[in-house]
Amino acid sequence: MSAPSRAALAARASELVPLLKKNALTAEENRRLPEDTVSALLDNGILKMRVPHRYGGYESDMNTVVDVISELARGDGSAAWTVAVWSISSWMVGLFPDEVQDEVFADPDVRVSGILSPTAVGVPVDGGIVLNGKWSFNTGSQQSQWNTNAAVRATPDGGFEPIMVAIPLSELQIVDDWHTSGLRGTGSVTTIAQDVFVPESRILPMGPVLQGQHRSVLNADSQLYRSLFMPTACTTVTAVALGLAKAAKDAFFERLPDRKITYTSYESQKEAPITHLQVAEATTKIDEAEFHAYRAADLVDTKGASGAEWTLEERARVRLDMGAVCLRAKEAVDILNTASGGSSVYNSVPIQRIERDIQTVNLHAIMHPNTNLELYGRILCGLEPNTHYI
Numbered sequence: 001m002s003a004p005s006r007a008a009l010a011a012r013a014s015e016l017v018p019l020l021k022k023n024a025l026t027a028e029e030n031r032r033l034p035e036d037t038v039s040a041l042l043d044n045g046i047l048k049m050r051v052p053h054r055y056g057g058y059e060s061d062m063n064t065v066v067d068v069i070s071e072l073a074r075g076d077g078s079a080a081w082t083v084a085v086w087s088i089s090s091w092m093v094g095l096f097p098d099e100v101q102d103e104v105f106a107d108p109d110v111r112v113s114g115i116l117s118p119t120a121v122g123v124p125v126d127g128g129i130v131l132n133g134k135w136s137f138n139t140g141s142q143q144s145q146w147n148t149n150a151a152v153r154a155t156p157d158g159g160f161e162p163i164m165v166a167i168p169l170s171e172l173q174i175v176d177d178w179h180t181s182g183l184r185g186t187g188s189v190t191t192i193a194q195d196v197f198v199p200e201s202r203i204l205p206m207g208p209v210l211q212g213q214h215r216s217v218l219n220a221d222s223q224l225y226r227s228l229f230m231p232t233a234c235t236t237v238t239a240v241a242l243g244l245a246k247a248a249k250d251a252f253f254e255r256l257p258d259r260k261i262t263y264t265s266y267e268s269q270k271e272a273p274i275t276h277l278q279v280a281e282a283t284t285k286i287d288e289a290e291f292h293a294y295r296a297a298d299l300v301d302t303k304g305a306s307g308a309e310w311t312l313e314e315r316a317r318v319r320l321d322m323g324a325v326c327l328r329a330k331e332a333v334d335i336l337n338t339a340s341g342g343s344s345v346y347n348s349v350p351i352q353r354i355e356r357d358i359q360t361v362n363l364h365a366i367m368h369p370n371t372n373l374e375l376y377g378r379i380l381c382g383l384e385p386n387t388h389y390i
Helices: 006-030 035-043 062-075 077-093 098-104 206-210 229-258 273-306 312-338 350-363 369-380
Strands: 112-115 120-125 128-138 146-154 160-168 173-175 189-199 203-205
Touching: 006 035, 006 062, 006 077, 006 350, 035 077, 062 077, 062 229, 062 273, 077 098, 077 112, 077 146, 077 229, 077 350, 112 128, 120 160, 120 189, 128 146, 128 160, 160 189, 160 206, 203 206, 206 229, 229 273, 229 312, 229 350, 273 312, 312 350, 312 369
Parallel strands: 112 146, 120 146
Antiparallel strands: 120 128, 128 189, 146 160, 160 203, 173 189
């Protein structure tokens, strides 16, 4: 059976927007996605985008992923962010040996979450490592079955080697500490590993992973797995910011016809010149965000299709594109939120949630606009990058 087309998957995502909007407040209140939201995502094949064909997945290209996730964010930023993390982590499983993939994808509805911060330590033992540590911001982990997490492994010389590990969530402790101002519905709780044994087959050295090397034989010729990890991950989450900006525009125009500007003579906000300036400026920024999101997606797809080597500038440019999307999206949301009036502070009005969500996205360590601008500027000035995550 062939995978759905880009247009078909984007249409499925669009059809889910009303449900996501309806469930967004419940997701915020419960600090995780409602089960009917998860079921709808599964039923529509949204979580198969980055799963290998042999497990019933679609191996969707990056432009499709951006289409789908940005559309989901028009309904609920938390749902879109969770799907982005599940998509990246499912893709990551495809870097592990084929027998590990067989284990993880034995359940066709498996959800895989993941963390990139190496905040746990593995001590070598016969056949693998014993892992101890914790990971904060573990999105969707309460509704996932597997985790692909970063850690470090102790080496004989007394140092540490960064690694990625695949762990069943059933072997981790959950700390329900996700009490936040934004992306509240993502359930990004803390998980703890306490003396968890990880077999050698479920360990990947981080260095080769970041350079596009993996241990899967069956995925070696797949376009999906000829792309580097960081450009793939960065472009995926970029779609959330783009979709939130579009959601803000939707939310503003839905309320516009019935709003007056209090304490002025304007009986309709749409008659005020300031409104014309605000919506035009916000739309321009959304267009700019869209340019950067799809420029990154096009580059990931082109490199994957050709197998061409990435230059350092190209890798840094994807980080720049991500930062630019976050910055322009936040600027657009800020404008529309400011124009939405005092009644928009009620939690039943979407614009205030969208404002909090885009602020949270912009504070993410990898996505922070200033960090990404600095990184790209360093490369342009002929300096070495100040991070391995590129």
